[in-house]
Amino acid sequence: MLMYNNMYRMIFNRRFERVDDPLFVELKRLNGERSRLAQSFEYNYGDFIPILWPFLRKYLELCQKVKDESLRLFNKHFVEEHKKLIRVNPPSHDEKCAIDHMLDAQKNGEITEDNVLYIVESINVAAIQTTLWSMEWGLAELVNKPDIQIKVRDELNTVLGKGVPLTEPDVPRLPFLHAVVKETMRLHMEIPLLVPHMNLHQAKLGGYDIPAESKILVNAWYLANNPEWWEKPEVFNPERFLGAEKIEANGNDFRFLPFGVGRRSCPGIILAIPIVSLVLGRLVQSFELLPPPGQSKVDITGKGGQFSLHIAKHSVVVCKPIT
Numbered sequence: 001m002l003m004y005n006n007m008y009r010m011i012f013n014r015r016f017e018r019v020d021d022p023l024f025v026e027l028k029r030l031n032g033e034r035s036r037l038a039q040s041f042e043y044n045y046g047d048f049i050p051i052l053w054p055f056l057r058k059y060l061e062l063c064q065k066v067k068d069e070s071l072r073l074f075n076k077h078f079v080e081e082h083k084k085l086i087r088v089n090p091p092s093h094d095e096k097c098a099i100d101h102m103l104d105a106q107k108n109g110e111i112t113e114d115n116v117l118y119i120v121e122s123i124n125v126a127a128i129q130t131t132l133w134s135m136e137w138g139l140a141e142l143v144n145k146p147d148i149q150i151k152v153r154d155e156l157n158t159v160l161g162k163g164v165p166l167t168e169p170d171v172p173r174l175p176f177l178h179a180v181v182k183e184t185m186r187l188h189m190e191i192p193l194l195v196p197h198m199n200l201h202q203a204k205l206g207g208y209d210i211p212a213e214s215k216i217l218v219n220a221w222y223l224a225n226n227p228e229w230w231e232k233p234e235v236f237n238p239e240r241f242l243g244a245e246k247i248e249a250n251g252n253d254f255r256f257l258p259f260g261v262g263r264r265s266c267p268g269i270i271l272a273i274p275i276v277s278l279v280l281g282r283l284v285q286s287f288e289l290l291p292p293p294g295q296s297k298v299d300i301t302g303k304g305g306q307f308s309l310h311i312a313k314h315s316v317v318v319c320k321p322i323t
């Protein structure tokens with residue numbers, strides 16, 4: 001709900017008050033279904049073994065159905081409702097949220113009505129689950145590594161003062177917390193193969209001929225876990241980001257590309273890193289984070305798919321208030 005409210009405030013200036021709000025429940029169902037379908041390797045079978053294409057019809061029909069349902073829902077409950085609202089009460093420039101700017105662009109003929117819906121739908125999918133997966137991995141690592149959790153808490157207490165709640169402008173002053181977030185994204189890269197790209201024209205790259213219209217998958221997880229470049233890459237060790245060499249997540253270093261690189265890289269990096277840092281930092285400030293009762297560790301077995309690497313089983317983490 002936290003992630004939904006963050007994004008929906010920015011896009012529509014709306015928030016959900018309750019987890020059982022029927023619209024929230026339906027959104028979660030559709031996003032979950034879309035994410036499950038996108039993680040499937042099914043459609044790739046057809047790319048590599050074209051003879052299997054006819055057997056994918058059911059899968060593709062389901063994809064179409066979920067897409068149509070989400071677009072209808074966004075149109076009816078968000079875009080049209082917002083249009084009604086601003087007809088009665090037009091926002092001033094400072095009050096405008098993302099959808100107002102998209103509707104302005106539509107009015108100016110820069111984009112179409114369909115474009116507006118697709119932008120809304122793709123931001124919804126791209127932003128929410130990826131950021132949630134990072135929070136889950138980070139939380140699990142902090143529970144399983146109490147020494148690292150203590151270091152994060154010590155840094156917060158030293159830089160901000162005990163009991164002073166972490167806020168967004170503080171994040172750049174907390175290098176260890178930032179390193180924990182980057183290390184989480186390195187070891188558990190949420191989109192391990194990035195998003196498929198296609199070159200329109202024939203190209204030569206690193207001595208290889210790449211035919212036009214090739215589907216390119218970048219194994220960014222391996223780049224960030226290649227033992228030739230990373231010492232003991234299988235170990236969760238935030239300190240590796242605190243050396244003299246500054247490795248950032250913004251595409252300045254090909255060893256670490258959790259958000260991709262270049263023109264089609266993730267525009268959400270400027271939101272995702274502060275949000276994950278804030279959530280993990282606030283939790284560590286307020287609670288001692290412990291494994292589920294009767295267990296010594298959170299189960300961090302991962303589950304991978306075409307577009308994701310996330311925790312396979314959800315655990316209940318114990319939050320013991322810090323007095």
Ligand code: HEM
Nearest residue numbers: 126127130131134191194195259260261264265266268272
């Ligand atoms: C930890 C959180 C996130 C991760 C790991 C992540 C990662 C990625 C990756 C790997 C790509 C594809 C880049 C490529 O193939 O070169 C991408 C694309 C994208 N992301 Fe994110 N993302 C996150 C959060 C967000 C947020 C919060 C938003 C929105 C506010 C967002 C919006 C988008 C959009 C719109 C694209 C498509 C860009 C394009 O095709 O031009 N992402 N993201």
